[in-house]
Amino acid sequence: MKLQRNGRSKALAIGAMALVGSLSLAACGSDDNADPKASGSAAPSAAAIACGKAGQLLGAGSTAQQSAVDVWKVAYGNACAGSTITYSGGGSGAGVQQFNQGKVAFAGSDSALKPAEVDASKEVCKTGQGINLPLVAGLIAIVYNVDGVDNLVLDGPTLAGIFDSKIVKWNDPAIVKLNPTAKLPDAEIQAVHRSDDSGTTDNFTKYLEKTSAGAWPYKAAKTWAGKGGQSAAQNAGVSAQVKQVKNSISYAELAYAQTNNLKSAAIATGASKPVEATAANAATTFAKAKIAGTGSDLALSLDYGTKDEGAYPLVLVTYEIVCDKGNKAETLDTLKSFLTYAISDGGQQAISTKGYVPLPKELSDKVKTAVTALA
Template identity: 80%
Template sequence: MKLQRNGRSKALAIGAMALVSSLSLAACGSDENNNTTASGSGSAAPAAAINCGSKPSALVAAGSTAQGNAIDVWKTNFGAACSGATINYGGGGSGAGVQQFTQGKVQFAGSDSALKPAEVDASKAACTGGQGINLPLVAGLISIVYNVEGVDNLVLDGPTTAKIFDSQITKWNDPAIAALNPGAKLPDADIQAFHRSDDSGTTDNLTKYFAKTSGGAWSYPASKTWAGKGGQSANGSAGVSAQVKQVKNSISYAELSFAQTNNLKSAAIATGAAKPVEATAANAANTFAKAKIAGTGSDLALTLDYATKDEGSYPIVLVTYEVVCDKGNKADTLDTLKAFLTYGASDAGQKAIGEKGYVPLPKELTDKVNAVIPTLA
């Protein structure tokens, strides 16, 4: 998420504690329900809390599975409040979502990585007179999820995790893992690592973390496409989570919401701080407190510090962007698109997904998003 276009990055000054004061890390539904309309299950927000716009229509979108549970919450609440408006979110991963967006097949795409320059250029064909921009709406963290009998409080660091996912470390009782977990009863068992089979922004953010923290153990460029050696693959956040839940001595990576849904354990990360950092929304909020805007104009792409050593700052985080046209949106769906994005960026929308394991974005950032949405044309 580092679409750097100039040096005008500026810190997002926020109070991390304020972000999480209302969080309840409850479990929620999986992204296997993404191909539904806005009339899904869940508690609906009061109609008065949502401005539906004047021309309700059907939106079609696709992309990130990491935000699938958030979209499920939003479309349920939005659909209950806005008669005639539906949101069909197809998931499929960030890469597929961006591709469909640049081909003009969806009104917005969810991507856990900001558009690359080539993708911005490609978007101009779909955005007549404009281009794709990144609007951050869903913040979360990537859990290193594991299923190892007898190990309840696993600690990992950047180099060790990178080596595990590249098949350089293949046993759970490897000395590198043992050194991080003194006293733990690590089994003499083969590690079964699962990675994403689809092009994934979650993979992109994980490998950005490896690039910053592995000390060269991860020799591949950060990418949405998996490049590590060995392991097995599964589709989507729900797919890898399901595999870890079923397979003994396994490990993978998934957004916190999916870890909670599947009752999976998440490793704490040794960052160089005084103690390992737990995978919690509160600790992720401490990292988002120092996020910077890297985009220009109406583009709100962010940079994040994956190598943070600050106390209580969880390093493996992601922001999911709703990728939209700044100009050239379809006239018949623009009103509903603006209304839906406005609800997602609202205090009510952010609180609703905060109760499902996501991290409410800092108000300074949602204010910027809410300033851009009315300008979409």
């Protein structure tokens, strides 16, 4: 993910982090129909969160981060009496649109703002502009529903063919070559893509653009461009479709694959063996992330074409889109308080059991600095 503006790139020295910690997770007002990782455990003490002014804070956008925000908003609401965090999904495109219309204090987006979106944000951020603050790191699982096939392996060219209706049978030679011992059926592939503008789609198509050796002829974008296939809205929608439809395949944030008990394909990247869709393997890819934004903008550039051992290439970072300056006075204090908790060690550890990858300290420290400076 790279914001289109000039600026030096800085390598992030990221080490693999232990995925620990848990937090109370209640199904609390998700517009993605249900919290994909609802479970119960003790909420943090009030002392762990520095509360802002009492009131309501509105956010919208990415469904890939929905379960992370559900964790955070329950914890924040429990700790901060009179404060309510309301986050509606709808996809990254819808979130950015609502932010630039002044309807929400922050937007979740799996893709950094484009130059035109930054320009549009200046109408809302009267004395500043929208910036990208990475808050949630995760991965996109290639989910599938094929009886008798438990360890599917796919690669960039093959996925490009499947999702552009050029590979239409599960026993196509390209799939057989990657899975010589699998009992692949002579059945039509039911490929499912996002119907809404989606940062998950943007990241998935960036991977296809980078790794398909020209088999994916379209530019990476939030809007789906491939031919054929079925469509469904949001991560919850495509996951439900795959669960219900035999011989189907789609792409979804890992939490939704886990919740729906869907099988996830390993990716052949050119490393010595295919890489499985796990948070630990995604962390290996994040180890070489670079900051591409300038100033307080922390947009990242990720290597979707990595061939490093154990590095899962289909990763994403969800940004919270906020005004660097010109935030509404009545919500600024709560916005800063909530984001400070979310980027804290406790906030990041709380979502690690939901399939997310805690951000490395070097990057989280930069986000904390940027949040403190919001005005």
